[in-house]
Amino acid sequence: MSTVSLSESWAIQKRVLGALLMREIITRYGRHNIGFLWLFAEPMLFTLGITALWTISGLHKVSDLPIVAFAVTGYSSVLLWRSMPSRCISAIEPNLPLLYHRNVRLLDVFIARIALEAAGTTISAVGLVLVFRGLELMEFPEDVLLVTAGWIMLGWFGASLALFLGALSANSELVEKFWHPAAYILFPLSGAAFLVDSLPPVAQDAVLLLPMVHGVECLREGFFGSKVVTHFDLGYVAAWNAALTVAGLLMTRGIADKVRPE
Amino acid sequence: MISMKSITKAYATGSGVVKVLDGIDLEIVRGESIGILGRNGAGKSTMVRILGGAEMPDSGTIERRMSVSWPLAFAGGFQGSLTGLDNLRFICRVYGVDAEACLPFVYDFTELGIYLKEPVKTYSSGMRARLAFATSMVVDFDCYLVDEIVAVGDSRFQAKCHEELFVKRADRALIIVSHDPGYIRAHCQRAAVLRDGKLHHFASVDDAFDYYSDYMA
Numbered sequence: 023m024s025t026v027s028l029s030e031s032w033a034i035q036k037r038v039l040g041a042l043l044m045r046e047i048i049t050r051y052g053r054h055n056i057g058f059l060w061l062f063a064e065p066m067l068f069t070l071g072i073t074a075l076w077t078i079s080g081l082h083k084v085s086d087l088p089i090v091a092f093a094v095t096g097y098s099s100v101l102l103w104r105s106m107p108s109r110c111i112s113a114i115e116p117n118l119p120l121l122y123h124r125n126v127r128l129l130d131v132f133i134a135r136i137a138l139e140a141a142g143t144t145i146s147a148v149g150l151v152l153v154f155r156g157l158e159l160m161e162f163p164e165d166v167l168l169v170t171a172g173w174i175m176l177g178w179f180g181a182s183l184a185l186f187l188g189a190l191s192a193n194s195e196l197v198e199k200f201w202h203p204a205a206y207i208l209f210p211l212s213g214a215a216f217l218v219d220s221l222p223p224v225a226q227d228a229v230l231l232l233p234m235v236h237g238v239e240c241l242r243e244g245f246f247g248s249k250v251v252t253h254f255d256l257g258y259v260a261a262w263n264a265a266l267t268v269a270g271l272l273m274t275r276g277i278a279d280k281v282r283p284e
Numbered sequence: 285m286i287s288m289k290s291i292t293k294a295y296a297t298g299s300g301v302v303k304v305l306d307g308i309d310l311e312i313v314r315g316e317s318i319g320i321l322g323r324n325g326a327g328k329s330t331m332v333r334i335l336g337g338a339e340m341p342d343s344g345t346i347e348r349r350m351s352v353s354w355p356l357a358f359a360g361g362f363q364g365s366l367t368g369l370d371n372l373r374f375i376c377r378v379y380g381v382d383a384e385a386c387l388p389f390v391y392d393f394t395e396l397g398i399y400l401k402e403p404v405k406t407y408s409s410g411m412r413a414r415l416a417f418a419t420s421m422v423v424d425f426d427c428y429l430v431d432e433i434v435a436v437g438d439s440r441f442q443a444k445c446h447e448e449l450f451v452k453r454a455d456r457a458l459i460i461v462s463h464d465p466g467y468i469r470a471h472c473q474r475a476a477v478l479r480d481g482k483l484h485h486f487a488s489v490d491d492a493f494d495y496y497s498d499y500m501a
Contacts (some may be wrong), residue, residue: 033380043378049365122354123378124337254315277338282331 034125042134049116050138059245061138065101065146073095074216078216087217091160095245096214097145099238102173103212104205105143109135110188111198113279121283128278129271132188136181144173168244170226174236175256178263185270192277213238219251226253233262286335286352286427286457287311291344292481293330304330305341306481314350314426317458319468319489322478326415328461329355331478332431335459347443350426350457356417356449364405368396368415371404371420381421386422393418393444414441421448465493 051060073093110132112196117131154160165168191197218226229235230253239254291308294301304327312318322328332355333339334346356359362371363479381494388472391400394414404412420428428449449458450471462468468475468489477484479499486492 037380038378041374044377045363045366045370045374048370049363116363116365119361119363122333122336122338123353123375124352126378239327283338 038113038125038127038130039134042120042130042135043138045120045130046138047106048135048156053179053278060148061142063150065098065105065143066150068125069094069097069146069150072111075187081269087249088160091156091245093145094150094154094160095241096238097171098143098150099176099234099241100209100212101146102140102143102176103183103234106136106139106184106203106210107187109139110184111191111201113188114192118281118283121281124185124201128189128281129274132185132274136184139183139184144177147173164247165244168247170244171256172237172242172244172254175259175263176234179233179237179266181264182266183224185274186266189270189273189277192281203223208232208234211235217242217250218253230255233259285311285313285347287347288335289345291331291334291341292344292470293327293334293339293341301375303481305334308344308478308481308483310320310335310476310483312427312457312459314457315455316464316474317460317472318480319475320459320461321463321465321475321492322461323463323466323500326478328463328478329431331483332429332459332461336429351424353420353423353425353428355429355431356420360405361416361419362412367403368394368400368407369413372400372419373411375419376422381423390415390418393421393448397439410438410441417441417445417448425456427459428453430458430460440489441483465496469493470498 047058051058054065073090076090076093113131113135114128120126120131121128146186151160151162155162185202187197211229211232213229213232218229218235218239221229235256236256236259239252240256242250243252243254288308288310291305294342308331310318320328320331322436330339334341334353337346337348338352338354350445351446362377363374366374369387372386373383375381376386391397394400394411396411396414397412399407400415404415407415430449450493458472460468460472472489475486475489477492477499483493484492486495
């Protein structure tokens with residue numbers, strides 16, 4: 023083994039992650055039209071579309087909540103936990119050639135993609151809230167701290183799930199096949215389009231098994247606390263997240279020795 | 285110094301586990317040039333990947349007390365959808381080299397001109413080799429790994445490579461892997477033959493050459 027001090031390792035780590043981030047941005051968004059602005063323009067378009075759809079379809083008559091704020095909080099949170107796994111599942115193949123450079127490791131590839139998705143969806147969500155507030159279509163959250171907590175827990179959930187599924191996808195193509203339908207089915211169950219309190223008690227217990235429901239509920243409590251009754255337990259999400267993170271890191275370590283650079 | 289001790293590597297294939305490297309020992313110091321001869325499929329590239337750290341051995345130890353390049357003139361370290369320049373910048377960032385300062389050398393060496401701003405996947409193998417070679421010259425390594433360099437490029441490119449590698453970097457360590465004994469003989473101080481997963485060392489390049497000729501016959 024080569025002898026490298028901790029500070030040197032840290033310097034290398036920063037260089038590699040920086041290089042991978044730049045590479046991801048260039049390959050994904052290119053230098054055409056608005057370039058890397060797509061990073062958050064893309065999730066914004068998604069959320070805007072859903073917001074428009076829910077507004078037109080009259081979903082706002084179901085609850086007293088302002089529909090725009092409901093859609094923005096709901097769909098942004100779906101993007102947050104869904105996009106990171108989607109990006110990590112397909113991360114290994116196109117990056118195989120880069121693994122020829124000893125300091126570029128699989129974990130770095132995952133971290134770069136996770137960071138980029140997290141940044142994109144966060145900027146998009148904050149941007150939309152600011153714009154809609156400017157247009158007086160929604161209010162600022164009642165409790166920013168709680169919103170931040172919910173957002174971080176959802177982001178951590180997405181990141182740990184991404185690491186876990188990304189590593190798992192190296193062993194089996196089935197991960198990719200199953201992830202898309204799973205993500206699709208989980209979307210309506212994730213709490214994005216309903217408040218847990220509006221469900222019958224049996225259904226409440228069932229959906230609260232899903233960790234992301236707790237995150238979304240926390241987010242909604244932060245936004246509309248005085249107007250809604252929410253059900254969430256951040257400890258429960260944290261337990262899921264921690265377990266997925268540990269499993270994901272172990273699996274990434276495990277496959278790192280097996281993945282052959284192209 | 286780099287030393288490999290008792291390196292083994294096996295791959296799972298459709299027809300069972302194949303042991304590609306079966307206890308490889310190798311040591312090289314700065315300024316030395318070693319040739320590794322072996323037929324196609326003998327495990328040369330696997331050995332190079334393990335030397336460079338791109339792959340882990342199943343067992344055995346590697347000690348690297350000098351910096352080791354990725355396989356030289358080898359186009360595999362590039363990402364096809366990125367342009368030649370973006371690939372160069374990526375590698376420069378990874379190794380902490382100022383990419384912009386290297387551009388004159390890269391333009392001059394590769395003679396790729398406007399193509400440097402095109403995606404690497406549109407390059408011919410010769411163009412890739414030129415870019416790959418120039419990129420590896422941009423980063424300063426103590427030891428260069430050379431994998432089948434003879435196979436690519438025209439004579440002008442060959443001459444340029446020769447100048448950069450064997451003249452300007454004569455003080456570095458070189459590990460050249462090839463199935464062409466003539467090339468090894470011309471450029472290496474000593475040679476070894478990789479056969480059936482074992483690395484056979486010889487006192488002189490000529491001994492290795494004789495052994496390899498017998499084996500090929």
